[in-house]
Amino acid sequence: MQDASADWDRDDGGGSLFAKTPDFEVSGTTPEGEYYYLIFREKIEHHLSVVNTSQFPLMTRAWVHQERMLSPRVLHFGYYELAFECSTETYSLTTTGKPNKKRVKKATFFIARMWRSLVTGYSALHLAKPNDCFPALSGVARTFAEKRKSEYLADLFKDSLIDDLLWTAVTWKKPRLSEWRAPSWSWASTKSSITYRDELIASIEHCTCTLDGLDTFGKIKSAPLRITSQILPARLIREADPDTYQRPTYRVHIHDGAVGPRIWPDYDLSQAGPYQVLSGTEVHCLRMIRHIEDNLDVSLVIRAVRTGPGAVFERIGILELDSHTPQIDLLQSEIRDRFLTTLNQAQVRTVDIE
Template sequence: MASTPLPLDQAYPLDDLIATGTVSLRLPPYLCANCQVVVANLATWSTRSPHYKDVASLRKSADDGCSFCAQFEIENDDAPWAPVSISPYSNPQEYQPLIESIMILDEKRLMLCFPKATLYRNGTADYESDESTCIRSETTVSASQTRDAIFIAKYLGMDYIWIDSLCILQDSKSDWEHESKLMSDVYGGCEINIAATAAENGDVGCFFKRKSTWRCQISVPMPEAPEIYDIWPPRGLQPLRDRLSERAWVVQERYLSRRTIHFAENQIFWECIYPACETFPRGYSPSLGQYDAAYASPKHSLGRQHWAEIVETYSRGELTKPQDKLVAIGGIAKLIQQQCRDTYVAGMWRQQLEHQLCWSTIDPESCPTKRIVPYVAPTWSWASVQGRVYNNREIFDDGRGLQTGRFCVAIQDVHIEPPNTLGAITEARLRLRCNYLAWGRMQDTDAPVYHKDQIVLQTQVVSSCKFHFDESTFAADFKASYAYFLLVIEDNVMTWEPSGASFGLVLKATGRPGEYERLGRFSSPKSANFAQALSDDNLVNSASHHHFAAVTQDDHGNEQYFIDLV
């Protein structure tokens, strides 16, 4: 007779399996063969691998009546999956609290997020093409951090812990796609997130030795009584090393968690609605002025106005698998989408999408960038690039719309496959109605000024331009290259250009009629008369209809010109 899966708050008490101080067992009514092996060898079990090769096999065993397997079953398929890992410790006194702690039993869930872990494949088959391939953490990856995390959890009065690198079964591509979508619920629902912020790798724990003089006090004589002052170096307000933030996945964990405690090399930092640290346990003093508080992320109302900041922070991190570019930020997108009721499209937002097309890479010559291959996102999305990207906050949609200047493009249609997804996509196409499109040659003047580039059109030369290319290899050798130039925003007043500036995209044709890929972004101050120069060599309103995906007429008989961006 099949067993009934238990809800998370009624998970099987694993301490019943282990007698105090011995490895003798009080076995449940029935264990499958695999579970018998696990339980019989708890004292020497040293691998953190699923005891079934895939989720389907585990669930079948639970349905067949295995009481142990049933504990890893959950009623709701959309809930986070329970851990299926066993401690490597050989001493029962050591591994019993670990086993008790890594079970998800109720809403009081605690998480440990890790720096880069060493992963290896189980077998030689390729993960992308073999559904049975299992990716698992090495035995020694997280022993120190696990031990420290349990100590911290107990110290904070927590009873249960959830560890991502031990508890997520990445045993198939389809299961990984399913489980990765649930991470926002896991991190968003935890009580506290423990971060081994300064750990170089999984062998390094959360605690570090530091000099006793890292902070000292002085007594200042005063008329009534001496006053005590804390003395600390200003650089101590920032972590000396932050290896954890080098992981792109951590951005989602930090933004979604209600509170995170960072164990840095120099002191402990608190990330919540109000940040704090050991130096300022009651919060940072306003008198600090120029010194920014570490780990000050929005917790009140995470909205679309924060998206530019989130993307910039996220792009600084690294992904073991670049194909996870959209997946690893999908949890934040889900939360924002629920609040703003906007449509999420390939890492951007449908409302006022024109704002967001003008993202750029950050100095690709010194910070290498490249297009992610195989396909992850369309070239018009920042998610297609591996490397740091930047969205000018004055251009990016903050919910108010464009305050100055005017748009020279309009979105007619956005096509995404699969539609309405917060994760990985296979295809995306953007159809734009455009007012200005020109063909010309890019030229570098080598002048010692910011806007040192030129666009040489058929009859005009637009000077005082600046190119930001998406790929470093192209940025290093673009001189005399031909491209299409699409003007997106004209005469937008900026802090650094109060008279106004224009922004547009550098494009290349794909070979299909009216279809283009993005090469980068260009900008030009108003003094360059960019729009006027484009008007003289504008492909719009010309007889060159083959440059466009469609040419139609509006209700007044005016021609409208459309291109497709992929």
């Protein structure tokens, strides 16, 4: 790159567009006396993804993700070679075409899941300006909305809102954004990358977004969500010792004082400021999934930010109980079952989340 000293320092291509790939030569004679001579070259990674940051560093940028998704044809200038990508296939100088299923135009029956898959990848990308979160995805969101004929709500869609709410933060050691960007029920309210779970029992009563501008898919001012499901009061407790990965461990204890299951925070709850949640704070488990056959139960963990008439909550984490993976919450089966018994008896309530 012009005027980039680091690029000049590492340039071994003699001024050419692509760096030279060193060859490795092997020669000899087979047991049968036949002479052989082989030439190997350094392995080139052809996978065009955020994982391959050394050869495709631009893939880590959120704005680039949208341009790539919306462009009918893309020519990638990699460190060693060119790669061509279109709506149906991907080619490089040394590989044949491969079906490309990531494009918006391929979405049909699974379009809602495609959106969740897309934002899962997008949430791991980097934004120089956090407020660009919505604009950097607005073009793709508009394309999906045209196909789905559904209202767009803070990077989620109304026709699959219950499913879209079931995101889990992967990198929750990061603090919540100091400047409000999205309601707490939207993954856009965190700095974290996310994953999703499906299956549901809750119901959406109402959800609207107030825009911060003219673009329907751009920045927002507010987005209240009203949802009805079983809700269980509990107390958030932070354990003294971190887990084996040195992450803080939070559990929810129900009214009888028994040790409860572990929760997965959306962000660093200990960070001082308006979003800090101290150990001992009253929280609520809002049940979203109850899958009896797989013994799976998922609840959103919310806390009240306004009490009394017109109470308002915000999401702070997620609780997952899965008997097939007991190492996730480190509970004995009888402790988990006791918690689920109490949750099954919880009242059904309608709450507002922002």
